[in-house]
Amino acid sequence: MSNLTERYHETISRIAAAERATGRAPGAVTLVAVTKTWPAGVVLDAYAAGMRHFGENRPEELAEKRAAVEAVLGPDSGITWHLIGPLQSRKASLAAAHADIFHALDRLKIARRLSAQLAELGRTLPVLLEVNVSGEASKSGFPADRWETDAAQQAALREAAATIAALPRIQLQGLMTMAPWDAPAGEIQAVFRRTHALADWLQAAVPHLALPWLSMGMTDDFELAIAAGATHVRVGRAIFGSRT
């Protein structure tokens, strides 16, 4: 077995073990293999090893890599391309044209722009709202560090979710968050649990809203995220090694 195949198998067995250990159904968690900075050839190797969900954090890189991979595998390879990084509004058309799922919707302006572009292209796009639960200034996402107690934050989140859910061509499916950097496990786990609770609260607060997806957990913390209810983990280094 190649190194890549071995690391992939180790990662999926860690995911399966975390599902079992925390009473999640087998297969409840989708592994998004994060290929940012790696060339299309690495995606082809990962595909041969069995991976089908790929994550990129920049829309140009996603569009280029997708084209290169489809030139080899064709358009019906069964790959789902996840855009996991935040989007600038002038890049919305790239995301609308090439992403299959967008994890990092962090502004209404982007949502409106995406909705209009998707209508022109005749596409629909499942999206997740990025929420900044840890409160770190370096993180993007709708402010949610005091969502349990801050009425203004609650109102803004409710309003954002309701507005985005009502936009044509965009399918709001859940929330995405990033753990605090370099924090103790207990603090990281608390952020994941609070994000899960926020999804439950929003579903109850906004009529007809369903938020079944929770995108959280990366190489250093995906088991904690699975324990807190993640449905999508975004893992790069554990599979592909360090990005240089």
Ligand SMILES: *Cc1c(COP(=O)(O)O)cnc(C)c1O
């Ligand atoms: C790079 C990246 C990841 C993957 O990080 P690893 O530490 O390599 O697992 C996950 N999510 C986002 C948004 C990223 O930009």
